[in-house]
Amino acid sequence: MKTTALITAFLAGNVAAFPNMDKMTAPLAARAYEEAQQLKKRAVDPPQGAGAMPLVPPPFDAKAQRISTTGAHKWVAPGPNDERGECPGLNALANHGYLPHNGKATITQYIDAVTSVYGMGVDLATFLATFGAVVDGNLLSWSVGGKPHTGIGGSHGNYEGDSSPLKGDLYQYGSIGKLVLSQFKELYDMQADAEQPNYNLDVLRDFRGKRFQESIDKNPKYVYGPFTGILVSQAAYTFIYRFMSNKSEEYPEGILDKNTLKSFMAISGSDDNPKWTFGHERIPDNWYKRNTADAYTIPYFNTDVLYFAETQPEILSVGCNQGKVDSFNAIDADTLSNGAYTANQAASNPVCFASEFAKAELPGLTGLGSVALAPLTKTLNGLTSGLNCASIGSVNTSALTACPGFSFYGGPNAKVAKGAIQS
Numbered sequence: 001m002k003t004t005a006l007i008t009a010f011l012a013g014n015v016a017a018f019p020n021m022d023k024m025t026a027p028l029a030a031r032a033y034e035e036a037q038q039l040k041k042r043a044v045d046p047p048q049g050a051g052a053m054p055l056v057p058p059p060f061d062a063k064a065q066r067i068s069t070t071g072a073h074k075w076v077a078p079g080p081n082d083e084r085g086e087c088p089g090l091n092a093l094a095n096h097g098y099l100p101h102n103g104k105a106t107i108t109q110y111i112d113a114v115t116s117v118y119g120m121g122v123d124l125a126t127f128l129a130t131f132g133a134v135v136d137g138n139l140l141s142w143s144v145g146g147k148p149h150t151g152i153g154g155s156h157g158n159y160e161g162d163s164s165p166l167k168g169d170l171y172q173y174g175s176i177g178k179l180v181l182s183q184f185k186e187l188y189d190m191q192a193d194a195e196q197p198n199y200n201l202d203v204l205r206d207f208r209g210k211r212f213q214e215s216i217d218k219n220p221k222y223v224y225g226p227f228t229g230i231l232v233s234q235a236a237y238t239f240i241y242r243f244m245s246n247k248s249e250e251y252p253e254g255i256l257d258k259n260t261l262k263s264f265m266a267i268s269g270s271d272d273n274p275k276w277t278f279g280h281e282r283i284p285d286n287w288y289k290r291n292t293a294d295a296y297t298i299p300y301f302n303t304d305v306l307y308f309a310e311t312q313p314e315i316l317s318v319g320c321n322q323g324k325v326d327s328f329n330a331i332d333a334d335t336l337s338n339g340a341y342t343a344n345q346a347a348s349n350p351v352c353f354a355s356e357f358a359k360a361e362l363p364g365l366t367g368l369g370s371v372a373l374a375p376l377t378k379t380l381n382g383l384t385s386g387l388n389c390a391s392i393g394s395v396n397t398s399a400l401t402a403c404p405g406f407s408f409y410g411g412p413n414a415k416v417a418k419g420a421i422q423s
C-alpha cells in the first residue's frame with residue numbers, strides 16, 4: 001500500500017490544488033513592520049492579549065466570514081458508525097457536514113474544510129493534514145477518530161500527546177479522548193469574574209503553563225515530545241482562541257466567550273454542573289471565521305508559540321517523567337537532533353525544530369526509505385520554507401525511549417499508570 005507511486009500521486013494532486021500557497025505565507029517580518037507603522041491608529045486594546053499578533057486589526061467582511069449552520073450544514077449528532085476523536089475543531093466540521101459525517105476524510109477534504117470554515121493558512125492545513133494521512137492513515141486519507149494506523153485515536157506518541165487542554169493524558173486517565181471536567185472548569189473559571197469573558201491568548205498561555213505542570217504532577221508516564229509537545233500540543237491551545245473565537249466588526253480578531261467555548265467543546269449544562277457529551281462539538285449559530293487576509297499560517301503560529309514561551313518557557317523543553325509523578329527530566333535538543341539544533345536554536349525557532357524533527361522521524365514511523373519519502377519531504381519543506389529552518393538529518397529517538405511513557409501509535413485507550421493521580 002505504502003508505495004512511492006501512491007505518494008507521488010497524492011502530492012501531485014495537492015500541489016496542483018493550491019497554487020497560491022506562496023502568496024499566503026508571505027514573510028512575517030514585512031507584515032509586522034507595516035503593522036507596527038499603523039499601531040497608533042488602533043482605537044481599542046487588542047482583545048487577543050497585548051503584544052500578540054496582529055498589531056493592527058484585520059479586516060472584517062460579514063458576508064464572507066459568516067459560517068452556515070443550516071441546510072446542508074445543519075448540526076447532526078454522530079451516529080454509532082461515525083468516528084469522532086480528540087480534536088474538537090475536526091469533530092465540529094464532521095458534525096456540520098464540512099467533513100464527511102463518518103469522520104473519515106482525504107487530505108484535500110481536510111485542507112478545504114479547515115481553510116474555508118476556520119481561516120487556517122493553506123500551509124499549516126497542508127502540513128497537518130498530509131502528515132496525519134501519512135503517519136496515521138493510508139497516505140491519502142485518515143480519520144478524526146480511529147485507531148492505530150487509521151486515525152488520531154491511535155496516534156499517541158506520534159501525533160497526539162500529553163498535557164492537552166481539556167482531554168486527559170493517556171496513562172493518567174486510560175484514554176486520549178475523554179474530556180476531563182476539572183480541566184474544563186479550570187479554564188472556564190479563568191474568566192469567571194471578567195466583565196467581558198474572552199479566552200484569549202493571555203488566558204490560554206497561563207492555562208497551558210498550568211496544564212504542563214499538572215501532567216508532571218499527576219501523570220507518572222508524562223511525555224512531552226518535540227513534535228507532539230512543542231508543535232501539536234501548542235496548536236491545541238492557540239487554536240482555541242485563534243479559530244474558535246467569533247469575529248465581528250467591533251472585534252475582528254475575535255472574542256471567545258463562555259457559550260462559544262462550550263459549544264465548540266461539546267459542553268452543556270450550567271456553570272455549576274457542566275456536562276460533556278462525546279462527539280457533540282458544534283459551531284454556534286451566528287459565528288464568523290477569520291478573514292481570508294488574516295489566515296493563520298505557519299509563521300503566524302510560530303509567533304504565537306514564542307508568545308506563549310515568553311511567560312511559560314518550559315513549553316520549549318522536551319522531556320518526560322521517569323515512571324513517577326514529579327520526576328521530569330528534560331532531554332537536550334542537541335541530543336535529539338544529533339547536533340543539528342542547539343537548545344538555544346530550538347528555543348528561538350521552535351516550529352522549525354519541531355517540524356524538522358517530525359520530518360526526520362518519517363522513515364522510522366512509515367517504514368519507508370528516504371528515496372520513497374523524497375516527494376513528501378519536498379512538499380513539507382516547501383511549507384516551512386518561510387521560516388528558513390535548518391534541517392535535521394536523522395533523529396535520535398533512543399533518547400526518548402528512555403521515557404517509560406514513550407512509544408508510537410498508542411491509544412485510544414491504555415491501562416492507567418501506577419501512581420497516576422486523577423482529579
Ligand code: HEM
Nearest residue numbers: 087088089110128129159160161164165166167236239243
Ligand atoms: C487538519 C487540521 C487539524 C488536525 C490534523 C488536527 C489534529 C489534532 C490532534 C492530533 C490533536 C491532539 C493534540 C493533543 O494531543 O493535544 C488535536 C487536538 C485539538 N485540536 Fe485539532 N486538528 C486540526 C484542526 C483543528 C482546528 C481547526 C481546531 C479549532 C477549531 C482544532 C482544535 C483542537 C483543540 C482545541 C485540541 C485539544 C483538545 C482538548 O484537549 O480538548 N484543531 N487536533
